[in-house]
Amino acid sequence: MHHTVHIPLSERAYDVRIGPGLLEKAGALIAEKLRPTRVLLVTDSNVAKHDYVDSVMQSLKAQGVACHTFIFQAGEASKSLYTYEKILDTCTGFSLYSGDALIALGGGVTGDLTGFAAATYRRGIAYAQMPTTLLAAVDASVGGKTGVNLPAGKNLAGAFWQPSLVITDTDTFNTLPPEEYANGMAECLKHGVLFDEGLFASLEHGGPVSAAQVARNVELKRACVLADERDTGRRRLLNLGHTLGHAIEKVSDYTIPHGAAVGLGMVMISRVFCPAIVDRLCAALESNRLPTHCEYSIQELFSALEQDKKRAGNNITIVVPLKIGECELRTMPMSELKRLLEEKV
Ligand code: NAD
Ligand code: GLY
Numbered sequence: 001m002h003h004t005v006h007i008p009l010s011e012r013a014y015d016v017r018i019g020p021g022l023l024e025k026a027g028a029l030i031a032e033k034l035r036p037t038r039v040l041l042v043t044d045s046n047v048a049k050h051d052y053v054d055s056v057m058q059s060l061k062a063q064g065v066a067c068h069t070f071i072f073q074a075g076e077a078s079k080s081l082y083t084y085e086k087i088l089d090t091c092t093g094f095s096l097y098s099g100d101a102l103i104a105l106g107g108g109v110t111g112d113l114t115g116f117a118a119a120t121y122r123r124g125i126a127y128a129q130m131p132t133t134l135l136a137a138v139d140a141s142v143g144g145k146t147g148v149n150l151p152a153g154k155n156l157a158g159a160f161w162q163p164s165l166v167i168t169d170t171d172t173f174n175t176l177p178p179e180e181y182a183n184g185m186a187e188c189l190k191h192g193v194l195f196d197e198g199l200f201a202s203l204e205h206g207g208p209v210s211a212a213q214v215a216r217n218v219e220l221k222r223a224c225v226l227a228d229e230r231d232t233g234r235r236r237l238l239n240l241g242h243t244l245g246h247a248i249e250k251v252s253d254y255t256i257p258h259g260a261a262v263g264l265g266m267v268m269i270s271r272v273f274c275p276a277i278v279d280r281l282c283a284a285l286e287s288n289r290l291p292t293h294c295e296y297s298i299q300e301l302f303s304a305l306e307q308d309k310k311r312a313g314n315n316i317t318i319v320v321p322l323k324i325g326e327c328e329l330r331t332m333p334m335s336e337l338k339r340l341l342e343e344k345v
Helices: 023-034 052-061 081-093 108-123 134-140 170-175 178-195 197-203 211-227 234-239 242-251 258-273 275-287 298-307 334-344
Strands: 003-007 014-019 038-044 066-072 101-106 126-131 145-150 153-160 165-169 315-323 326-333
Touching (some): 003 211, 014 023, 023 101, 023 126, 023 165, 038 081, 038 108, 052 066, 052 101, 066 081, 081 108, 081 145, 108 126, 108 153, 134 178, 134 211, 165 170, 178 197, 197 211, 211 234, 234 242, 234 315, 234 326, 242 258, 242 298, 258 315, 275 315, 298 334, 315 334, 326 334
Parallel strands (some): 014 165, 038 066, 101 126, 126 165
Antiparallel strands (some): 145 153, 315 326
16 A cells, blocks of 8 residues: 655645655656656665665656766765765766756665755755655655764754655665664654654554554655744754764764664653653553663763763753643753752663
8 A cells, every 4th residue: 555645845745655665666656746858866885685676767868867886985984074975076076957856765875964964965856855764764765854964063064955855665674684774763653752652552562553553754854844844843852862872872872773773762751740640651662673772871872972062051942742642842050950850861
């Protein structure tokens, strides 16, 4: 069963197509929407081990679109200015012009890198997102945040640049390592806690997500993007669990994956502000192979937070659950948040 979620951003509107078997249809969908002469398909070394690249290239060739590939070493370390520059060099080497397009086939790293290259090559060309991780399907591929990491921190160089099309072939999730699947589940549970008790209830006992559930996640993210495309207000709700989650990732030297860290961040913030949901949240995380106990002290986490160059002044804005399905933004002094966490976690 296929689903289409439309993102109505006026002249930058696009569709998110979700379902099994869509890789083979990618050429027709891209040709219809973008009409490129040439495309550069960007992917990573893990995704390239599967036959996904061949499927997409064949479907493009069948439409008369010339296709070139750029494959980078899988992993967050490649989300760098170095890889970004290599993609731009490949664009010029392949003579991509402004009517042509980039395709991001992979997880959030591929999507962010490719989107940033598309945002800046010749002052902006079109790109399609083809997410192959659950995390990228329900979050990173939608909403137009693109970028790379700098030595000083994650996502410090980037641009808002919406894709022209998102094609999610849910069959690609079948080859995800369990840990990567769990990372995506953490973001799905996050959407449930934020906005939709029904979605949370459908995920809390574990098991694979359906195309309909992926589509529901995209609809929930869409509402934030439409209300606040540039991330100055409502979209910040999507950071539930991320403030502490980022600190946990950093203190663990990135051995605790992003999704697991976000799950722990949600548990800790709920213990302080909404203890009534903690047991249900922990059970849902456990059913989805995600941890619920953070081994680091509040002191350790706050040392990491205080180094976070993105934080402005002594106040911090956090996302606070009110119940499963409803959260709000709250700004408070860092010292107060630290005191509450030390008291209640
Ligand atoms: P990722 O792209 O590194 O993918 C995770 C791993 O899965 C990689 O090893 C990758 O090679 C592998 N992989 C991908 N698809 C596969 C498949 N189908 N089968 C087997 N292996 C596969 O990471 P991610 O978790 O997808 O995304 C994390 C990144 O996304 C971070 O850089 C984060 O900052 C970014 N992000 C961006 C946004 C946004 O709005 N732009 C939102 C959330 C996260
Ligand atoms: N992943 C958060 C956002 O897109 O705003």
